[in-house]
Amino acid sequence: PANAAELTIGFSQIGSESGWRAAETSVSKQEAAKRKVNLKIADAQQKQENQIKAIRSFVAQNVDAIFLAPVVSTGWDSVLKEAKEAKIPVVLLDRDIDPSGKELYLTAVTSDSVHEGEVAGDWLVKTVGDKACNIVELQGTVGASVATNRKKGFDAAIAKHANLKVVRSQTGDFTRAKGKEVMESFIKAEGGGKSICAVYAHNDDMMVGAIQAMKEAGLKPGKDILTVSIDAVPDIFKAMAAGEANATVELTPNMAGPALDAIAAFKEKGTIPPKWIQTESKLYTAADDPQKIYDSKKGLGY
Amino acid sequence: MKGLPPVLITAIVLVAGSVLCAVQFPNIASTRVVGNLLTDNAFRGIVAIGMTFVIISGGIDLSVGSVIGFTTIFVAMAIERWGVPPLLAFVAVLALSAAFGAAMGATIHVFDLPPFIVTLAGMFLARGASFLLSTESVPITAPVYSTVSDFALRVPGGGRLTAVAMIMLAIVIGGALLLRLTRFGANVYALGGSRTTASLMGVAVGKMTVKIYMLSSLLAGIAGIVFSFYTSAGYSLSAVGVELDSIAAVVIGGTLLTGGQGSVIGTFLGVLIQGLIQTYINFDGTLSSWWTKIATGVLLFVFIVLQQGLVALARRPVAGRAGAAT
């Protein structure tokens, strides 16, 4: 049986489009180093074709396993087939792929982004109670599956509550700058922000930008306007500690840890892991000692 | 028309680069990697051919990436959601993209607008249109797709010459012949030399402009179909930024952005050089996101400098005057 120490694993990472992604990459490296695994990371610069190329070149180099953080859910069949033919197990990280490819990978370590949206929505429903609440939404990049799913989950969660309504929804491209710009215009369009009761952002970065916009407009985020967003990056805890943010849903950057364990078990004992290792979508609010979480997360490479 | 020297130079640069890569990673020198290089860059090669025509004619086409994106999602929606037979979907999407290119060409000619901006608007338009079709990625399950994506000629050494690679090679050859041997090709060069002069010499400049952008969009459409074969899916965000890569490939291939000079084969080699850079970085596999970008930039720089150096060397000896009236 192969020793984990000798493993070489190729990791096709999407790119470095956000702080969360950087954290995932650096946590993956740390986890691999802990287990003495040789992790080769190929950065795809957000392009699917680069990921496919990377997987092909991993196959050509005959690595022991391949981790894939797919940029989209479709289009992996033929390249994963190649990996399968070469008897290289594949583990999906962070995002799932299309159902037709189920037998092509060993397991998927992902969170459920629809569920994340639901958690955020549920929190808002609970917090608002029966009051009428106009929500503005900062979407992720148009077409990105995470954005679509987080919207879907959130919409589903508030659908049964007629008092909650999304009045405006625009893309902030997952970035702080755009989040701020879009929020500025939301505030203008909604009578200086007075009619906005809550902001939902598809990621924390946009929310950090939006919080700035609210403060500059003389509003008090976290009090005048509720905030809920997803990812749980350190900066949102800082805002929470300052009372400027209310809630965030965690998307753990440690997807590689469970994946490495699964691969090790598979290589050593032939254990077939479950098809889906779901990571927890934990909700954090001001009640969770945000300052402490901030301090603990700061070093993770966000 | 010459054009051989720049092509030869690009070829030399490519070979030199490959040798360097192979020295460092012996695995690269396998038919498998070569086959992968062709397959992985098939859609890029196809768009870059269209871009070559546009650039030689003195224009530029920024819309190709978006047209690819539109094509993939259109084909996917047509086949999977609207129940259109794949072949019909292909024909429809190619007709659409050709018409789109023709419209851009006509706008450029009739209103005398800079191609850069017209095609930039085209880029927004095509991407916007694909968002309207679907923002989600749509898998394609039609049997043609698995047939085509699985089809490949096996070459000794584990290499595979896939269907998409063959489509690309065919288009490269066809494009080269079209540019070199036909009246259309000569007119493309003429337009790049000077639109006014070409028009005074009797070239139907308007028609040519329309045809050239039509060709570029059509090839982008084909590239989109190839991309959809490659991934068996349609996705509105696919091929973002491909336009700049294609322009770079064309220029690395020895074509002047000012128009009037260049060749299809050079572009093909340019695409391979880009592919080689990518492969090298993948094989290295230790580069972080940022070092990947920096390395790509540095390698691009090295290749271009190498090429310019060689071109300058080739130009050096200027022979005496070739025949004059006495």
Next chain:
Amino acid sequence: MTVLLPRRGLAQILALIVILAVDRVVSPQFFDLRLQDGRLFGSLIDVLNRGSPVALLSLGMVLVIATRGIDLSVGAIMAISGAIAASLADSHGLPIVLAAALGAGLICGLWNGFLVAVLGMQPIVATLILMVAGRGIAQLITEGRIVTFSSPDLVWLGNGAILGLPVPVAITLGMLALSCAVVRGSALGLLIEATGGNARASELAGVGTRAMILAVYVWCGVCAALAGVIAAADIMGADANNAGLWLELDAILAVVIGGSSLFGGRFSLVLAVLGALIIQTMNTGILLSGYPPEFNLLVKAGVVLAVLLLQSPKFSGLAGMAMRLRRTKA
């Protein structure tokens, strides 16, 4: 060459007015202004404020384009300078932060200028190199994170106000005035236009065309760096991954909307900035309109085409012809 130039700037001003009017329709409070914490507040101010980075970029870009060049690396330079500013902000004073960030832009510009003027590379590929590598350098500085800072001086650059105007707007106006003074107050404008119009002839007339080209890329780099600092100051952090992403296209678009030809020669600094404002007015309008974001690009494409057609002399010619035709038919 039947060129009947429309009076310069008229088309752009018209376009701006039309778009402003449309904005007013989609958002009735568009022209509302109020003073808050000593700073004007309203959609119009947002347009100016949000338009500042692109306006700064276009100030540099317009000169590069006047020499028949193009600079694709401005977005990456923004990311680099933002990253440098953010990393230094909490440990150094503002002058050092600014000097380092702008110095980085200057070096980037020198590099581009060197490739174009000395090595004779085609501008689009020469600057493509830095466009790709530069973002990598920026990420290298931040290690892919969003580096935040709290230095009040730098934050003031992004969020403060001078005479009620947001600081970025004031800076942009200042830069516009400065560049107009430098370019039109010295012979630079003439020599740049000559270089772009016919480099060979200018060289033979004794114009140092290489120096001109080098200078415009350096200037463009500095403008981009300033835009990068402002962008970072605005969000109190440097986002090397996304700062300035694709803004080079907006800047080029602004220059062209401002009526300067991509084939070099005549240029106008003021109109380039006006072009940037037109783009931002449109963007802000889109955000205010409440349409789903899937439509953003379509609207943008439509507006860009409309603005360009408005400027095209052929279009006014055709429109005139159509009018005459209708009259004769009637």
Next chain:
Amino acid sequence: METSSDSVACLLEVRGISKSFGAVRALQEVDFTLRAGEIHALLGENGAGKSTLIKVITGVFARDAGNVRLGGDDVAPRSAKAVLQAGIATVYQEVNLLPNLSVAQNLFLDRQPMRFGVVREGEMRRRARALLADFGLDIDVAAPLGHYSVAIQHVTAIARAVDLSARVLILDEPTASLDRHEVDILFGIMRQLAKRGIGIVFVSHFLDQVYEISDRITVLRNGRLVGERDTASLARIELIRMMLGRELVETTSARAATREHQPRDVCASFENFGKSGYVAPFNLELHHGEVVGLAGLLGSGRTETARLVFGAERADGGQARVEGVPVRLHSPRDGVRHGFGYCPEERKTEGIVAELSVRENIVLALQAKRGLHRPLARREQNEIARRYVRMLDIRPPDPERPVGLLSGGNQQKVLLARWLATSPRLLVLDEPTRGIDVGAHSEIIRLIRELCDDGLALLVISSELDEIVTYSDRVVVLRDRTHVEELAGEAIDVTNILAAIAADGASHEVHA
């Protein structure tokens, strides 16, 4: 060919043509008639409207009024192609061919011999060679046209038009860059075409050539028709009067003869100056107040010499001195700094900046010389521009007009003005009178002399030997990129120059 009766077939009939560019009325109510089989000269000063008339006929410009009939049918050309198909072929004054295409492609663009949709490259080249052979040109037709000299490019353009002309051939200043031999060949071909019944329109500022070749003459002045005459019955004096609207004071006496030779200070000197593969090392001394002419055949290295002297090309050996002081001469900037000026022969690509105004073009070199930080105030610029517009009679006299919209000859004057404005010590003029009308021609020659009297040193290249003789104090003759002979004083005359050009190394001192 007799042209007296009205019964002669009228091929091209132009009636009441008017054309304005904004405020400039380039043509007003112009009539023009071309008969089958005649060679018809179209004459007038620079900016008289000759090129404009041609472009209106071929549909490049839309006319404001009037009509054009070809063989009785109205011509309302929609595209250049339609005009070509109607049988009118044109060589335009400015637009040449496509330098990036091969010579053969240029000759047969859009009408290449085809088989199965593929251009028959070999056949096309064969035909191209045959076509050029008629003009005594034997060159590699597969090479890009841009590799060849202006002269060869011009011959190619003429050959193409000749081959295309089914009914009418229009030549706008075709002989400007040709030497005598090529002109003879062209005239031979024109006569043959005329015999076949083709009507030929011929524009030129060389009156000798006009009298040699044309049957009839139409004269334009300020965009109006002055008159149409039979060449045979029109005295030269009368023709000039028609063109200028005034008498011309002829200045044809040789300069050397009218001036006493006094020792003059050396302005600039060049020792063993040369560049391998470009022009052989030469010695040249240029004195203040002296005109040195450079004579030689096309391609003999005159332009190359001029470029080296100015610094446009970097010499790889030898030493340049200005006022006796050794100087570095590596770039045009160096040249300008030392007070040199250079009017290149390729006006369009190396001379004017088409988009900029007359004013900006005139002050460009002066501004470059003064440097960035000493900008000329707008008022000074206006003044300089106005001064030279008046002095050189640049038309239209509007300093704010883009130079690209001026007629060819006026563009040339702007270039001259550019350098005069820098008050140079040495001015290098490469074909300064090319495309310049008779009036301006003698103006420029007068100017050259005046400048010279003010102490300026001049190095002038011209293919017009008469002209060189008229103003030169010394003449340097070049052959095969080598300076072979220097003539001075009494020795300067056309025969001696021709002898030196034709001589075979040994017989240099024929004219003692």
